[in-house]
Amino acid sequence: xxxxxxxxxxxxxELVQFxxxxxxxxxxxxxxxxxxxxxxWPSREVERAFFEVYEGLLGRPLPTPRGxxxxxxxxxxxxxxxxxxxxxxxxxxxxxxxxxxxHLIPDALNNYYGxxxxxxxxxxxxxxxxxxxxxxxxxxxxxxxxTHREKHFSGVRKWxxxxxxxxxxxxxxxxxxxxxxxxxxxxxxPRFLLKVLVVLVLDGGVLWYYFDWIxxxxxxxxxxxxxxx
Numbered sequence: 649x650x651x652x653x654x655x656x657x658x659x660x661x662e663l664v665q666f667x668x669x670x671x672x673x674x675x676x677x678x679x680x681x682x683x684x685x686x687x688x689w690p691s692r693e694v695e696r697a698f699f700e701v702y703e704g705l706l707g708r709p710l711p712t713p714r715g716x717x718x719x720x721x722x723x724x725x726x727x728x729x730x731x732x733x734x735x736x737x738x739x740x741x742x743x744x745x746x747x748x749x750x751h752l753i754p755d756a757l758n759n760y761y762g763x764x765x766x767x768x769x770x771x772x773x774x775x776x777x778x779x780x781x782x783x784x785x786x787x788x789x790x791x792x793x794x795t796h797r798e799k800h801f802s803g804v805r806k807w808x809x810x811x812x813x814x815x816x817x818x819x820x821x822x823x824x825x826x827x828x829x830x831x832x833x834x835x836x837x838p839r840f841l842l843k844v845l846v847v848l849v850l851d852g853g854v855l856w857y858y859f860d861w862i863x864x865x866x867x868x869x870x871x872x873x874x875x876x877x
Contacts, residue, residue: 730785736778797866
């Protein structure tokens with residue numbers, strides 16, 4: 649029995665032929681798509697191949713989506729502003745926690761932390777402004793994802809979300825490095841430990857939410873057929 653694997657398609661035309669042959673054998677489009685993605689084919693290449701398959705089957709090109717590049721620019725604006733406001737209110741919340749820790753456990757060697765009333769007011773102002781804006785933007789983004797299911801696979805969504813996750817991961821790594829440095833030097837204090845914990849809790853919350861959010865798939869769309877008569 650030969651153990652040679654079938655030749656791997658190296659062009660989109662071969663990918664289209666592979667999809668057509670698999671469909672002729674009764675394989676579902678969902679299984680073919682998952683198989684190709686798991687095998688290493690980029691999602692965009694798989695999508696384009698399916699576009700060609702259905703254009704050939706229907707004998708007409710796919711309709712051009714509304715919005716085009718303008719829609720992408722709008723999405724990029726919403727995502728960028730959402731992630732910027734996320735950073736603002738998370739940083740403000742962390743600063744307020746730091747102020748509370750400094751008040752709870754003062755440093756005997758350094759009692760000067762600036763004017764706490766001004767610091768609290770500035771942090772609270774950022775929180776009160778940025779957080780509602782962030783909630784409104786995320787509500788609009790999630791509404792768009794529900795209405796336009798294809799936006800789950802948008803490059804804008806993936807690139808900007810993973811960029812945010814990269815920044816959050818770097819911050820978490822920096823906090824752990826600072827913790828270990830103080831621990832190894834024997835300078836670990838309750839105040840410093842609490843501040844590191846605040847950073848890890850806030851940063852971990854962002855990482856947990858957005859790693860789960862970016863992996864969400866659109867709910868299956870139920871098509872209802874009406875039969876006249």
